[in-house]
Amino acid sequence: MLDPPSGVISTGGGASSAPEQYLLRLYVAGTTQRSMTAIINIRKICEEHLGGRYVLEVIDLYQQPQLANGDQIIALPTLIKKLPPPLRRIIGDLSNTEKVLVGLDLRAL
Amino acid sequence: MASQHPKPASAAASRSSEALCKSLTGIKGLDTITGGGLPTGRATLVCGGAGTGKSILAMEFLYRGIAEFDEPGVLMTFEESPLDVAQNMHSLGFDVQSMVSSRKMVMDCVVLDPEEVLEGGSFNLEGLFIRLGQAIDSIGAKRVVLDTIDSLFSCLPNPARIRSELHRLFRWLKDKGVTAIVTGESGMDTYTRDGLEEYVSDCVILLTVSVSDRMASRFLRIIKYRGSDHGKNEYPFVIDGRGIALFPITAEGLDWQASQDHISSGVKKLDQMLGGAGFYQGSTVLVSGSAGTGKSTFLASFINAACLRKERAIYISFEESPSQIVRNMNSIGIRFEQHLEQGLLRIESYRCTQCDLEQHLLNIHRVIEEFLPRAVVIDPITSLSDISSHLFIKRMLAKLTGLLRTRGVSLMLGSLTPSGATPEGTSASISSLIDSWIFLREIEGDGEFNRALVIRKSRGMNHSNKVREFKITDDGIDICEVIYGATGVLTGRARQLQSAERVAEIKQSEIDAG
Missing domain, CATH: 3.40.50.300 (P-loop containing nucleotide triphosphate hydrolases)
Structure with missing residues (x-):
């Protein structure tokens, strides 16, 4: 089963062998199908491409609506790549893996 | 059921x-x-x-x-x-x-x-x-x-x-x-x-x-x-x-309360021509005429009379600066400085091209709301045709007269008739908004230009229909007596001559009778 979405911080397993650490934040709204799909998708991508060098924070705006302004959230779900720069927002359920990888600078356009 | x-x-x-x-x-x-x-x-x-x-x-x-x-x-x-x-x-x-x-x-x-x-x-x-x-x-x-x-x-x-x-x-x-x-x-x-x-x-x-x-x-x-x-x-x-x-x-609907009170034009003999007491309070008066016929003087006399009655009044000019108006009117015995000092008068000068018609209306509206006058003059309204068409000016005037009527404020408008235009000229288009219309003209004859006025209309009063000569003197406007000659109303030297002859005739008949 899925973990409860809000406030979950997952870190990849191994030590920091890679040069760049990823700080990711995923905003969702409740436990809708779209939210769940986004969470599953980003976890899968992180495990496959960022093993051991990422921090993923999942925020449910239904539970913490006051957090929407700070990160300028309009569309949901929104994945924000806070680190490494440049800052990037990937909106949607993250089912388009190619686009997500481009957004995370893991694949050239 | x-x-x-x-x-x-x-x-x-x-x-x-x-x-x-x-x-x-x-x-x-x-x-x-x-x-x-x-x-x-x-x-x-x-x-x-x-x-x-x-x-x-x-x-x-x-x-x-x-x-x-x-x-x-x-x-x-x-x-x-x-x-x-x-x-x-x-x-x-x-x-x-x-x-x-x-x-x-x-x-x-x-x-x-x-x-x-x-x-x-x-x-x-x-x-x-x-x-x-x-x-x-x-x-x-x-x-x-x-x-x-x-x-x-x-x-x-x-x-x-x-x-x-x-x-x-x-x-x-x-x-x-x-x-x-x-x-x-x-x-x-x-x-x-x-x-x-x-x-x-x-x-x-x-x-x-x-x-x-x-x-x-x-x-x-x-x-x-x-x-x-x-x-x-x-x-x-x-x-x-x-x-x-x-x-x-x-x-502003057409449902204001018409006043029975009168307000002096500021020219005694003009009041008499209007039936004795002047215009109705809250009415709109048009003073039209070609250049130099004395429009501003009539407007200033009207304002002066209001201030002398201790009523607040506003003079809005599209042509002259406040100090120019004060100086010029001083020369005919109208002391605007006194009224300004007593807070009874406000002179507002606007360059008509400084903003659009609606902004002018707003400016005038605001001054009126602030100062709460009993009488307002605008000199001359025809300046606005530099920035807009007659139709829009008429609409703006409709709004303005509506605003003033509902407050019982009397309004006198100057209107310049371009030389060569028909007497009604530009003013006819706004005639429906006007309660009283004083028409000024120059009469040329006998080697001189003389000023004359006639009341073209004045709603709700039995007014004079005579063309009357008037003079602008050190003490303001003086409307002369009507003297008829062979060609109608006499003006200038002809009137003085005829008048002198009549006086002589009367004297002669007194002597004869004596």
């Missing part, structure tokens, strides 16, 4: 509960043409091109909602930072900052850099709903402004998705029961670039700026207002240091 009775009553009750409620915007002219404001609990679309005043109208609606109707409001802006908004509003005299700190207003600024955004799957705008919902609930907002919502299309991908989400947003606003203004940019062939008018169907207002002869004028038109009658014209309006001002011509 008895059981059937309640039916019509309940039907009536449900009808009245369905009746459209309106929320006053606090922008007076707008509330007049909408018959009481915008539809309560619904969204109104305000559309227009860049710089037409959409944001200002929306902000004024929000600001006055708080200041005048105690209805807290939320501003969600997609274009400016809260600081910019506060500064812009401050320049209109709206202290937004204190409303935010007293928790009457929430400002939320949506900034998205489209460069940062990538679409990685299906999404919705629930984040916007959450933010807006949170802002509304935090202060119990009754009014909401979304400015300019079509910015969403430029900062997010997938326009079809945005469109369906906006549709959902407008339904959601309705469910929330907030009275909203949504602003949108005008499109090429549509009212808004992205066809927002399809979703916001209760009330649509269009703002435009049109430039003619290089003078820009703003116009407001209500495109639709579901379930309500509304003014359908393009209404000119202005934006100045105090927000939006709109004077619909229809706002």
Whole structure:
């Protein structure tokens, strides 16, 4: 089963062998199908491409609506790549893996 | 039978509960043409091109909602930072900052850099709903402004998705029961670039700026207002240091109370020609004539008489500066300095090309509201034809005379007849607005130019029909006695001669009788 979405911080397993650490934040709204799909998708991508060098924070705006302004959230779900720069927002359920990888600078356009 | 009775009553009750409620915007002219404001609990679309005043109208609606109707409001802006908004509003005299700190207003600024955004799957705008919902609930907002919502299309991908989400947003606003203004940019062939008018169907207002002869004028038109009658014209309006001002011509009805009181023209013999006591209080008087016939002198005499009665009066000039007017009138015995010192007189000089007609009307309106005069003169009204057509000037005068009549303020207008024009000339077009019309002319003959006047019309009084010569003396205007000669009324030297002959005749007959 899925973990409860809000406030979950997952870190990849191994030590920091890679040069760049990823700080990711995923905003969702409740436990809708779209939210769940986004969470599953980003976890899968992180495990496959960022093993051991990422921090993923999942925020449910239904539970913490006051957090929407700070990160300028309009569309949901929104994945924000806070680190490494440049800052990037990937909106949607993250089912388009190619686009997500481009957004995370893991694949050239 | 008895059981059937309640039916019509309940039907009536449900009808009245369905009746459209309106929320006053606090922008007076707008509330007049909408018959009481915008539809309560619904969204109104305000559309227009860049710089037409959409944001200002929306902000004024929000600001006055708080200041005048105690209805807290939320501003969600997609274009400016809260600081910019506060500064812009401050320049209109709206202290937004204190409303935010007293928790009457929430400002939320949506900034998205489209460069940062990538679409990685299906999404919705629930984040916007959450933010807006949170802002509304935090202060119990009754009014909401979304400015300019079509910015969403430029900062997010997938326009079809945005469109369906906006549709959902407008339904959601309705469910929330907030009275909203949504602003949108005008499109090429549509009212808004992205066809927002399809979703916001209760009330649509269009703002435009049109430039003619290089003078820009703003116009407001209500495109639709579901379930309500509304003014359908393009209404000119202005934006100045105090927000939006709109004077619909229809706002001042033809239902003022006509005064029985009289007011002196300031020229004793003219009062006699008018039936003894002068004009009616609150009437509109036109003094027309070609250059140098003495229009300004008549206007100044009228104002002078009001001030001497200790009534406040305003002299509005489109030609001369206040000091020039004071100096010139001094030469004919009218002491404006005294009236100015006593606070009975205000002289306002405007260059007519400094702003558009509507702004002039607003300026005059404001001076009148501040100073509360009993008499006003405008010298000359024909200067305004430099910036506008006769039709628009007539409409502006209709608004102005309507405004003054309802307050019982008497108005005297100067009107320059161009040389070579028919006597009625430009003035005939405004004749319907005029209660009394004094026509000044020059009579040439016997090697001299003499001034004469005739009362062309004066509603509701038995006035003289004579052409009378008048002189401008050190003590003001003197209307001469009527002396008939072989060719009619004599003027100038001929009149003096005839008058002297008559005196001689009388003397002679006295001698003969003696």
